[in-house]
Amino acid sequence: MGSGKRASSRDPAISGLREKHQEDLEKLTLTSQPLKTFRFFVAAVFLYVRRSTSYLLANGGWLLLFGSILVAFSALAVTVDGPHVKHLEELSEYARFGLWWIFLGVASSIGLGSGLHTFVLYLGPHIALFTIKAMTCGRVDLKSAIYDTIQLKRSPLWLDKPCDExxxxxxxxxxxxxxxxxxxxxEAMLWGLGTALGELPPYFISRAASLSGGKMEELETCSGEDSGFIAKRVNQVKGWLLSHSQYLNFFTILILASVPNPLFDLAGIMCGQFEKPFWEFFLATLIGKAIIKTHIQTVFIICVCNNQLLDWLENELIYILSFVPGFASALPGLTAKLRLMKEKYLVASPPVTSDINVKKWDLSFATAWNGVVWLMLLNFFGQIVTATAQRYLKQQQEEELDALTKKSSPVSKKSN
Structure with a gap:
């Protein structure tokens, strides 16, 4: 009798502990508990490094041997002078170029929709600046090499060169x-490759949860009720995707990856949850993001920056208006005025000289833009730290719940 009461009293204890755990998870952020959050983040990173090192030592003997030989050979090749140094420097530039744009792509797509918008920050402005420079100089052979692009703490050489050179x-x-x-x-396709690689973690995490009999929280919260208008619409789209999961094949993934789609993370989670083959998911994602979507975005920016899109719209509008009665006779004068206005506003106005002494602020567009980029980087890093710390705390909470459940199960068996 007493043991039955004891067993029944443990169920409310477990439910109360779960509520407390949920509150602790919600409070664990850099803004509310910065020291505790950062401490859990460091502990999670240390645990991951220790497990990875143990796994490599146990199963990756040949990999470690090959890596050690490669590192030793690279260090020897760099330190010894010779004609090969020039080729190694060129190779390092290509490697830096490729890794930079792939990293930007990964940073853009990783994080379940909270990634860094590197297309807006880096790739888009790079394409726009190159297009404007090519239009200004009337030629496209501006780069000194393929890797002459925007990179970390380095601007391209062609950006500040006058067209005469x-x-x-x-x-x-x-x-x-x-x-x-x-x-x-x-560089656009390398960035697209990075975005495809950034979609793999949700797939692998969801697949691991499916194989272990679990379910990711993103799929569980799809049926939740939200009061916001946007949240309701997003949940409706999520529910539609879940209800049509039987149509999730190579071509469906390809279509979802080929257009700007903030819900593609959910598609990756669903592919992992329903154990879709890896190569089917990755190849469709790679083709859609690195080839189709990237070229759509690149072509659009080029068309806008070299006025081809504007000229096409102008010609189509004039063609349509030519069929409207009364406009045919007025079109030549209207076209001349439109072109005059376009030339007037596209050509930069000459600087106005003044004798008035004005205090100069050491503030430029580049400085402001770098400030925005650093703020977004700090926000992105803060999200990573918070998510990692919360995941580490959740693992500890699950271990605590498992231990409490195991303690209560023998008591319930005795009571029966």
């Missing part, structure tokens, strides 16, 4: 899209 213009009436696209295509 590149030679006379090759294109007189505008640089065509087909000539600009190959010049920025490699």
């Amino acid at each position: 590149f030679g006379s213009p090759v294109f007189s009436s505008g640089v065509p899209l087909s000539s600009i696209l190959p010049q920025v295509q490699i």
Whole structure:
């Protein structure tokens, strides 16, 4: 009798402990508990490094041997002078170029929708600046090498060079899209490759949860009730995707990956939860993001920056208005006025000289832009620290609940 009461009293204790655990998870943020959050983050990183090292020592003997030989050979090649040093420096530039753009792609797509928007911060401005420079100089052979792009703490060499150093213009009436696209295509596709790689963690985590009989929280919260208008619509889309999961195949994943889609993380989670083959998911994601979506975004920016899209819209509008009665006779004058206005506003106005002494602020667009980038980087790092610390705390809470459940199970058996 007493043991039955004891067993029944443990169930409310477990439910109360779960509520307390949920409150602790919600409070564990850098803003509310910075020291505790950072301490859990360091502990989680240390645990991951220790487990990875133990796994490599136990199962990766050949990998460690090959890595050690490669590191020793690289160090020897760098320290010894010779004609090979120039080639190694060139190779390191290519490696830095590739890793930089792949890293930006990973940072853009990782984090279940909370990633760093590196297309807006880096790739988009790079394509726009190159297009404007090519239009200004009338040629596309501006780069000194393929890796002459925007990188960490380094701007491209062609950005500040005057057009006279590149030679006379090759294109007189505008640089065509087909000539600009190959010049920025490699970095764009590398960025797309990074975005495809950044979609793999949700897939693997969900697949591991499915194999262990669990379910990810993102799928469990799809049926939750939210009061916000946007949250309701997002949950409706999530519910629709879950209800049509039987149609989740290679072509469906390809279509979802080929367009800007903030819910693609959910598609990756669903593919892992329903144990879709890895290569089917990854190849569809790679083709969609690194080839189709990347080229759509790149072509759009090039068309906008070299006025091809504006010219096409102008021509189509004039063509349509020519069929409207009364507009045909007024179109020549209207077209001339539109072109005059476009030339007036596209050409930069000359600087106005003044004798008035004005206090100069040491503030430029580059400084402000770098400040915005650093703020976004700090926010991104804070999200990573918080998520890692919460995951570490949740693992400890699950271990505590398992221990309490095991203690209560023998008591309940005795009472029966």
